[in-house]
Amino acid sequence: MPTIAQQFGMEEALAQLGVKAINDGTSTGNEWFSNGELIESYSPVDGQLIGKVRATTAADYERVMESATKAFKTFRTMPAPQRGEIVRQFGNKLRELKEPLGKLVSYEMGKSLQEGYGEVQEMIDICDFAVGLSRQLNGQTIPSERPKHVMREQWHSIGVVGIISAFNFPVAVWSWNTALAWICGDVCVWKASEKAPLCSIACQNIIAGILKDNNLPEGISCIINGDYKVGEMMTTDVRIPLISATGSTRMGRIVGTTVAQRFGKSLLELGGNNAIIITPTADLKVVVPGAVFGAVGTAGQRCTSTRRLIIHESVYDKVRDAIVGAYKQLTIGNPLDQKNHIGPLIDKDAVNTYLAAIEKAKAEGGKVLVDGGVLSGEGYESGCYVKPAIIEAENHFEIVQHETFAPVLYLMKYSGDVENAIDLQNGVAQGLSSAIMTNDLKEAEKFLSFSGSDCGIANVNIGTSGAEIGGAFGGEKETGGGRESGSDAWKIYMRRQTNTVNYSDELPLAQGIKFDL
Numbered sequence: 001m002p003t004i005a006q007q008f009g010m011e012e013a014l015a016q017l018g019v020k021a022i023n024d025g026t027s028t029g030n031e032w033f034s035n036g037e038l039i040e041s042y043s044p045v046d047g048q049l050i051g052k053v054r055a056t057t058a059a060d061y062e063r064v065m066e067s068a069t070k071a072f073k074t075f076r077t078m079p080a081p082q083r084g085e086i087v088r089q090f091g092n093k094l095r096e097l098k099e100p101l102g103k104l105v106s107y108e109m110g111k112s113l114q115e116g117y118g119e120v121q122e123m124i125d126i127c128d129f130a131v132g133l134s135r136q137l138n139g140q141t142i143p144s145e146r147p148k149h150v151m152r153e154q155w156h157s158i159g160v161v162g163i164i165s166a167f168n169f170p171v172a173v174w175s176w177n178t179a180l181a182w183i184c185g186d187v188c189v190w191k192a193s194e195k196a197p198l199c200s201i202a203c204q205n206i207i208a209g210i211l212k213d214n215n216l217p218e219g220i221s222c223i224i225n226g227d228y229k230v231g232e233m234m235t236t237d238v239r240i241p242l243i244s245a246t247g248s249t250r251m252g253r254i255v256g257t258t259v260a261q262r263f264g265k266s267l268l269e270l271g272g273n274n275a276i277i278i279t280p281t282a283d284l285k286v287v288v289p290g291a292v293f294g295a296v297g298t299a300g301q302r303c304t305s306t307r308r309l310i311i312h313e314s315v316y317d318k319v320r321d322a323i324v325g326a327y328k329q330l331t332i333g334n335p336l337d338q339k340n341h342i343g344p345l346i347d348k349d350a351v352n353t354y355l356a357a358i359e360k361a362k363a364e365g366g367k368v369l370v371d372g373g374v375l376s377g378e379g380y381e382s383g384c385y386v387k388p389a390i391i392e393a394e395n396h397f398e399i400v401q402h403e404t405f406a407p408v409l410y411l412m413k414y415s416g417d418v419e420n421a422i423d424l425q426n427g428v429a430q431g432l433s434s435a436i437m438t439n440d441l442k443e444a445e446k447f448l449s450f451s452g453s454d455c456g457i458a459n460v461n462i463g464t465s466g467a468e469i470g471g472a473f474g475g476e477k478e479t480g481g482g483r484e485s486g487s488d489a490w491k492i493y494m495r496r497q498t499n500t501v502n503y504s505d506e507l508p509l510a511q512g513i514k515f516d517l
């Protein structure tokens with residue numbers, strides 16, 4: 001019987017990506033070195049060891065920073081459209097390697113193969129976006145109040161960008177940051193998640209080849225590996241003006257404070273507690289797939305996963321029955337096999353957190369509609385496969401107020417106007433993604449208005465998860481306030497400078513102030 005890895009050609013995929021059994025986890029591009037302990041990467045799909053990555057030590061980190069700070073001085077002088085050309089080549093290489101990289105994402109992280117490919121597609125999309133943007137890093141000309149004066153705004157490269165990423169998007173988050181940072185003239189140091197380190201080796205190999213082919217120096221793309229202590233080397237380092245950190249709110253609180261203390265900038269992409277409001281006019285054909293995919297896709301391990309359904313009492317029974325019915329059709333198993341809807345959680349700690357959440361919800365008075373539990377037996381040997389659960393709950397329950405990074409969906413009722421549902425939707429500490437299902441224009445517009453959803457993402461007749469790269473991505477409140485990817489998110493990777501030029505023969509002061517000598 002072939003193993004899952006053999007069945008899906010993992011050996012070939014790893015070879016194509018240059019991922020070995022034991023890898024150095026520190027790199028400045030084409031140079032690899034590392035003197036720390038070995039991190040073992042086990043697949044949550046079948047519990048098998050995929051490979052090992054040597055962690056970064058303080059001395060390794062110093063070598064990376066020397067290389068990165070040196071590279072920045074030359075990279076920023078390269079015209080932005082030429083930097084865009086590098087990113088274009090990177091996107092093309094990703095097109096060629098979409099299959100092996102998508103497989104590695106799926107096997108190392110546990111998301112479905114389709115989602116693994118989707119994640120690589122997001123990388124390609126952001127590269128395309130960044131290429132166009134490399135000719136549009138425009139400042140403005142501003143009318144001056146003084147005669148024969150010109151005011152303008154320019155955007156300059158910021159320096160070394162530190163990227164800290166979460167396990168659940170082990171490659172896309174890196175590219176959302178790097179594609180933009182590179183066209184902006186910055187160099188990047190990436191600390192990957194210790195739960196998916198092999199993905200970082202693969203990504204670095206891809207970009208290193210491009211940089212070499214273009215005779216670019218070491219230091220433009222660097223990776224470091226290890227746990228939070230390696231992350232701290234960057235957050236405390238004054239040589240890094242911007243830290244982009246994706247992960248839990250717990251992590252963001254520490255990282256945000258540390259970076260702020262040294263007056264660095266941080267871009268925080270943290271946890272969500274996303275809800276869909278289902279109104280009386282909602283179309284069940286849209287509601288059911290939107291809510292079910294949102295809640296169980298990636299086994300509930302997306303920052304935008306649907307955690308709460310806020311359903312109008314007049315349609316509550318009908319919606320509840322339809323969702324519970326749909327859950328009965330879900331198949332759980334090997335995510336590389338396309339017949340399965342749900343793969344594993346990342347590890348056994350995540351399984352324990354999931355089990356504890358269900359117990360807590362019950363203890364607080366929640367009513368279980370679809371029971372959870374851990375699957376065992378053939379195909380579930382990793383111990384990371386769980387059943388998605390649905391629990392009737394109240395918004396104020398402590399457990400509902402927290403993000404549980406697993407497929408646990410809370411159903412709750414609202415009565416009266418949509419404003420009551422919006423209050424519930426906003427009545428949590430997080431503010432990432434939100435949605436309303438309605439065919440009532442007024443309800444939709446209220447939801448999107450200044451007194452509507454308080455989230456960074458607010459959708460109508462679409463679920464909470466699955467954003468496109470063209471929009472700015474991120475959320476408010478405990479989600480951290482950062483925005484990355486599309487729209488004008490590029491501005492965080494640059495520093496703004498206001499220039500005033502006097503082409504007269506006098507020196508008039510602003511605000512009409514006189515200073516005669």
Ligand code: NAD
Pocket residue numbers: 164165166167168169191192193194226227228229230231232235246247248249250251252254255268269270271272302303304403405432474475479
């Ligand atoms: P995590 O917070 O445990 O770890 C994320 C990263 O932060 C890891 O690389 C980790 O090593 C590092 N880290 C942790 N503590 C640190 C510290 N004190 N200093 C420096 N680095 C530190 O998160 P996770 O379990 O990998 O990912 C799941 C979480 O990420 C969820 O809360 C999810 O909502 C969130 N997430 C948010 C977004 C978003 O865009 N808003 C996207 C993906 C994931």
